[in-house]
Amino acid sequence: MKLLFIGDVTGKPGLSYLEEILPELVARECPDLVVANGENVGPNGRGITPALAETLYDAGVEILTLGNHVWDQREVTTLLNCDDRVVRPANFHPSVPGKGYTICKVGKQDVAIVNLIGRTFMGLYDCPFTAADRILKEISEVTPFCFVDFHAEATSEKLAMGWYLAGRVSAVIGTHTHVQSSDERILPGGTAYLTDVGMTGPYDGILGVKKELIIGRFLDSRPVRFELADGPCQFSAVVIDLDDHGKAKSITRIHEVQPSS
Numbered sequence: 001m002k003l004l005f006i007g008d009v010t011g012k013p014g015l016s017y018l019e020e021i022l023p024e025l026v027a028r029e030c031p032d033l034v035v036a037n038g039e040n041v042g043p044n045g046r047g048i049t050p051a052l053a054e055t056l057y058d059a060g061v062e063i064l065t066l067g068n069h070v071w072d073q074r075e076v077t078t079l080l081n082c083d084d085r086v087v088r089p090a091n092f093h094p095s096v097p098g099k100g101y102t103i104c105k106v107g108k109q110d111v112a113i114v115n116l117i118g119r120t121f122m123g124l125y126d127c128p129f130t131a132a133d134r135i136l137k138e139i140s141e142v143t144p145f146c147f148v149d150f151h152a153e154a155t156s157e158k159l160a161m162g163w164y165l166a167g168r169v170s171a172v173i174g175t176h177t178h179v180q181s182s183d184e185r186i187l188p189g190g191t192a193y194l195t196d197v198g199m200t201g202p203y204d205g206i207l208g209v210k211k212e213l214i215i216g217r218f219l220d221s222r223p224v225r226f227e228l229a230d231g232p233c234q235f236s237a238v239v240i241d242l243d244d245h246g247k248a249k250s251i252t253r254i255h256e257v258q259p260s261s
């Protein structure tokens with residue numbers, strides 16, 4: 001089974017480039033399931049709405065994962081309450097809307113998609129490692145096919161999660177830093193791992209934001225309102241091939257940059 005996971009789709013530019021590139025990529029790679037992190041698809045890279053989720057589904061995405069920007073758009077509550085194709089981090093407080101994993105059918109096979117969020121340089125969340133143990137108990141009764149999007153900042157925390165879940169899940173792929181790492185590997189026990197898949201959005205900014213704003217903030221330490229950068233976009237993704245037992249056979253990074261017009 002081939003799984004295509006697309007990194008943090010950022011704003012309208014990221015969405016437009018995904019719409020442009022995904023049909024050709026799907027025709028070439030023939031993935032059985034397409035998952036994307038959609039926590040930055042909203043205006044100025046913040047959050048997601050039901051309408052934007054529909055646009056991503058129309059473009060070919062089947063399951064959406066989220067992250068720290070989940071609450072930035074008020075309408076997200078409807079999405080989290082009503083749409084089984086959307087998961088938010090499983091280690092949020094149990095009282096908040098939504099769920100931390102979903103199980104979808106790919107042909108006759110059940111596949112679990114899990115979302116976790118890190119705590120190092122991130123925020124106050126429940127322990128992602130304990131949350132993983134808790135939900136893997138439930139998932140392992142249903143399917144050995146389990147994909148984890150670990151939305152986190154620190155490479156150490158992401159590697160720790162990779163090794164903690166090695167042999168217990170099909171893949172642990174990092175999101176959030178918006179910079180694709182090149183450390184893809186198959187961990188012992190058949191777990192595909194990549195510290196960060198990177199972003200799908202503006203290429204000439206800083207993590208998608210206009211570079212002048214971020215440089216200015218570093219220079220004078222004043223807060224600024226983020227605006228997405230103009231210019232060409234990048235598309236970042238990973239293709240993971242799983243055997244019949246849900247073990248990873250291969251992991252391949254994809255990073256394409258839109259030609260400048």
Ligand SMILES: [Fe+2]
Pocket residue numbers: 039067068069151175176
């Ligand atoms: Fe994030």
